[in-house]
Amino acid sequence: RPGGPGAGGREGAVVGDEGAVDGDVHRAGGGRAVGVPQGERGPAPAPAAAVAHEAESAALSRGVVESNHPGYTGSGFVNYDNVQGSHVQWTVDAAQAGRATLTLRYANGTAASRPMDITVNGTLVADDRAFPSTGSWASWSTVTLTTDVKAGANTVRATATTSAGGPNVDHLSVDTAGPVASTPAAVNGQLRVCGTKLCNQYGKAIQLRGMSSHGTQWYGQCLTGGSLNALATDWNADVLRVSTYVQEGGYETDPRRFTDLVHSLIEQAAARGMYVIVDWHMLSPGDPHHNLSMARTFFTEIAQRHGAKTNLLYEIANEPSGVSWSRIKSYAEQLIPVIRQHDPETPVLVGTRAWSSFGVSEGGDENEVVASPVAAANIMYTFHFYAASHRDEYLNTLSRAADRLPVFVTEFGTQNYAGEGADDFAMAQRYLDLMASRKISWVNWNFSDDHRSGAVFRSGTCAANGPWTGTSSLKPAGVWVRDRIRTPDSFPTG
Template sequence: MRAPHPSLRRAVAAAVLSGVLLLLLGLVPTGSAHATVTPRAAATPVAANGQLKVCGTKLCNSRGNPVQLRGMSTHGTQWYPHCLTSGSLNALANDWKADVLRVSTYVQEDGYETDPRHFTELANSLVQQATDRGMYVIVDWHMLTPGDPHANLSRARQFFTDIAHRNKDRNNILYEIANEPSGVSWSRIKSYAEQIIPTIRAIDSDAPVLVGTRAWSSFGVSEGADESEVVNNPVRASNIMYTFHFYASSHRDEYLATLSRAAGRLPVFVTEFGTQNYAGEGADDFAMSQRYLDLMADKKISWVNWNFSDDHRSGAVFKTGTCDRSGPWTGTAPLKPAGVWIRERIRTQDDFPTA
């Protein structure tokens, strides 16, 4: 076995120190320190593709080639931080071969508003851990209720200011500024985006920004609209994408057709989907889910599945109790049927998207 390269030794030493400091501060769960990072054998997604940018309707790598990222979203970090350990993240990067981790920081529901410093540092820790493993990372401002993003405008300004200052020099971060707006007009969401995006751009000018769409990020379909309102009145900013969410058992052909049309006119990133109903529970509809995945592969739409936890619902990939037992994390034994299915579809891609 070769001795490790000096730069690798320095990186590991820095990771150990960072992990120890975070543990002493009580900002990350035990077991998620960086000291046990397992690097990929081959080039990582970030090493292969570098800084991402939006080119036309596609997400492109540093060479201007379209890429499709595939990965997983955390559940709310206020509830399931113990599912995000060095072992589980090693499995996501190396066993699942995921390109991207979405870090879901809930605003309400015992989330960010209760302890901004803690949840900001927890998000930063997970960004670091994704970086250590060569994955891209989406920082998700998981506003849900209330559905008007303006209700959390000042909190969002502070959160993204803090996150961007810490991570502005990274080439693997994307900012998702509003998870699922609902009960508000597209113009209201657009107004919010045009206030938050400059806050980020003043600090981090390179990272793509992901903008939620009306009616739980359905391009308005769930409230009787469609993508035309965004096509005809886009956000006044560059290097942005619009998000679309679906749950295959509930969201059928009308939603699939909307995604197909929208992706022909707009840059779209599916930052959340499930194979179950809209609550992430109930029976899996793998046939409908595969129709979505086939469309997204054809149009190179990046996607993230919900969710990387052991919640009791069928949409959580791990069997209940896995996180409390700290694994095992690899293979299919600890997975529910949805986990087995989605892991296979992440693993079947190349080690990194270079098309």
């Protein structure tokens, strides 16, 4: 499978500096009716309203209230002095102790990020959180994080960490409701591997179904508040895979920017009750050891910040190729302990040989993994397929492997191995039938408007900001996979 899915031609797509942090976050409250037949679902209940706290009404230190740039809410915004330590502090009330989603609306007309520390009740909850450029002082964006609050009054402070000061801050929005009980992440809670299955907090085997992003360096503009709302409530997806390419203009070019994009998307998916696969999208070079040092840095920060969450999975090597299984295993056994230092519970997904085909694309099979599994607990092995290219040999390998190993299909398409060409829905359905019978979780490639047939949206949809719901913006593959994600889940809780 040389080149992997979507190889070649993608460098023409451009994503702006704001990437996935643009767009206000709205919780998809109750969008999924778990176990209810599709035709019997009523309208989703309205999300609990987040409470906006205007910056101009907060306590200020070395900042001024202004109204000389349009687009703000309330009567104005706070312009931080250009000095380290300037801050805005709000007092917010919570009816009860628990998790809260904090969303800061801001503008940054400079070319550089203006990072800030966020503290809640004096405890640092976001260290040097990036507030990237929004293009102009009249363009507003949001940064979101999730934290714990106490019952009653809470203080939230945003403090500039550089001599440039902070961005212009419009308001702080606080949502203390959290994901409602009917969302996939709320029903299933902390996942773990039990035998050859992925199990929920009740120890019951489940199957997750969802979508993978395209590379966020190209298609971050397809991951907005509106599109993620649609994925959670119109598509009824259980899981979003966030694909952070390492090369090809990705992470290695700007680690801070791409790590912050992942932080933002984790928070936004959590607010909508979806699971998130943090995908370290190594592709070329095919030896995962080439990126081991960067992977240690990346996953250390992700695990430190989000390890307490229960809606994560870590995919540590997208598609190894041209190397032996022992080489991949060595990489996994060096990286997994780094993650476990900060997050002992989240399942880790390990890529397999030959573009995550269990070696089939290079003449091998699953027996090499069965004979020499990774020496770590709570892990699964990944398998990728593209139905028009990967026929019965691959299907049979997946079937055999799932009998002996925990498997997660973190990428598949109905097209050829490059994610383009004609759709083979019949072959793809054979795979889906197998995965349903074995409770193998799956994620489809990809939730973007790339020109290839494997991207679910028609070209131009993301630039036009939708429409995200329904089928009018979807290619045939998008209509097909949306229909199969939308079918009712079966999440046992007894």
